[in-house]
Amino acid sequence: MAKKSISRRDFLKGAAASTLGLAAVGMLGGCSSEETPKSSASSINWTKETDVLIVGAGGTGVCAAAAAAEAGAKVLVLEKAGIAGGTTNLSGGVMQAAGTPYQKQFTQYQDDTPEKHFECWMAEGEGQLDEALVKDLALGAPEDIEWLASTCGLKWTSVYGHCHVPYLKDEVLADRIHVYEGGGASGSGGIYVQAVLKVAEGLGAVVEYETEVTRLITENGKVIGAEATQNGQTITIKANRGVILAAASVDQNADMAKELNPQQYWDDTTQICLCVATDTGDGIRMGMELGAAYVSGGTIDFCGKTGAATDNRKPLFPSFIVNQAGRRFVCEDATYAYHYRAIYQQEMQLQGPTYMIFGSSSLDAPTSPWTAETAAKDVEDGVLIMAETLEDLAGKLGIDAAGLVRTMRDWNEDVAAGTDPFGRKDGLEPLSGPFYAYKNTSYNLGALGGLKITTDCEVVDVNGKVIEGLYAAGLNAGGWVGPYYPGSGTAVIGTCHFGRKAGAAAAKRSA
Incomplete structure (x- = not known):
């Protein structure tokens, strides 16, 4: 299906541009739900009818479907x-x-607790998170893990940890990233989706594909259904208990990202966005058209070439990152999205690329992503830049030579003394030439901002009132992940936990 986007003008019109000033406090919304044109249920010729309508069949959507069906609801x-x-x-x-x-x-973590996990996630949120949502996720995640094993048949085979963040206390860090059989590698998330989908369909949930939900239908301020396009025809679906938005964030919609998530806009327009083409912010747009509040967030960005700081079992090799001034600016072995946020900020502030710098001495490190042979091949292909001296390397890169020379001197002096001003822990070894540079390139797996919700996943409008009959979960919702992605396994457990919460809450709502 062709990727669909909306123009900046249409987005602003749909989201009521008069309220966009709320972006300053991390919330964007449209007109209030009271101001939305009303529809009369009696005047609509409904094409389909269900108890719970779910928009999107990703990880969030299938978990919502399973939970709603478990509660006895009719699910579409x-x-x-x-x-x-x-x-x-x-x-x-x-x-x-x-x-x-x-x-x-x-x-080795025999005494870890969900409370420590909550504290860890809150610290990484840097004051921007909804405490109730994060606590709900941290305390509920163990039961989600067990449900996936006992009900869905996933077999957990290993657990590892995410890399540190300089300001995090050691006592709140632990190995918490659960891997199921066949999982762990890029592209294996489908095992989880199919396992849950099998449960949902076994309980009677129906999934219809190539169907794009385009508009929510309301009556007296309550969401009562939705309009969609299916087989080239417009259809209407009556949802007696509620509609759940599970359509991800603004991942592949540069127009919406420009307004709501500048780092995602950078990813969409200059970096590599890996998200599926259908992630165009539809759920966020439809919620905001009804006055839903928007909670801002960061992105899931990482180095696809090196996998730097994605796994605490793989220490970063001797190297550092510099900006246009030739200077370091971040702890390079801090968890990947933390240091990629800093890369984005430096590239915006100094209007030029940043580079990973290393020496031929680095190629012998056990965790080096390059060998002498692969480095030579990448130099030939233009992926790496090599020079005998730092001055020549800086000239090829177009960055400040004196700054780069000073940075290398500082690096070698600091590692000899066993210190690092940025709090780095791994790869603290002297660097010697010839020298190499890799232009940092973000590989993006999505945006983090979404609609404001309660712990029952009810969507909240810009006035703090619940929009009755409307739910959002996973990365269609915001407030539970903050200004940078806090480590692998956060998003997927969020799809499961909040998807299940939304499905259960909608199923028990009175028709």
Whole structure:
């Protein structure tokens, strides 16, 4: 299906441009739900009818479907693409949780708790998170892990940890990233999706593909259904108990990203966005058209070439990152999205690329992503830049030579003294030439901002009022992940936890 975007003018019109000043406090919304034109249920010739309508069949959508069906509701899922899974399929399917039997079985962390996990996530949120949502996720994640094993048949086979952040206390860090059989590698998230989908369909949930939900239908301020395009025809679906938005964030919609998530806009327009083409912010747009509040967030960015700081079992090799001034600016072995946020900021502030710098001495490190042979091949292909001296390297890169020379001197002096001003822990070894540079390139797995929700996943408008009959979960919702992605396994456990919460909450709502 062709990728669909909306123009900046249409987005601003749909989201009521008069309220966009709320962006300054991290919330964007449209007109209030009271101001939305009303529809009369009696005047609509409904094409379909269900208890719970779910928009999107990614990780969030299938978990919502399973939970709603478990609660006895009639469930219909409408998926824009031709298959289930969305961007969750492209992930490794790993999930964070603390205090599980599997963590105790596979790691040294015998006394870890969900409360420590909550504290860790809150610290990484840097004051921008909804405490109630984060606590709900941290405390509920162990049960989600068990449900996936006992009900969905996933077999947990290992647990590892995410890399540090300089300001995090050691006592809140632990190995919490759960890996199921066949999971862990990019593209294995589909195992999780299919396992849950099998449960949902076994309980009677129906999934219809290549169906794009385009508009929510309201009556007296309550969401009562939705309009969609299916087989070239417009259809209307009556949802007696609620509509759940599970359509991801603004990942592949540069127009919306420019307004709502500048780092995602950078990813969409200058970097490599890996998200599926159907992730165009539809759920966020439809919610904002009804006055839903928007909670800002960062992105899931990492180095696809090196995998730097994606796994605490793989220490970063001797290298550092510099900006246009030839200077370091971040702890390079801090978890990947933390240091990629800094890369984005430096490239915007100094209007030029940043580079990973290393020496021929680095190629002998056990965790080096290059060997002498692969480095030579990447130099030939233009992926790496090599020079005998730092001055020559800086000239080829177009960065400040004196700054780069000073940075290398500082690096070698600091590592000799066993210190690092940025709090780095790994790869602290002297560098010697010839020297190499790799232009940093972000590989993006999505945006983090979304609609404001309660712990029951009810969507909240710009006035703090619940929009009755409307739910959002996963990365269609915001407030539970902050200004940078806090480590692998956060998003996928969020799809499971909040998807299940939304499905259960909608199913029990009175028709």
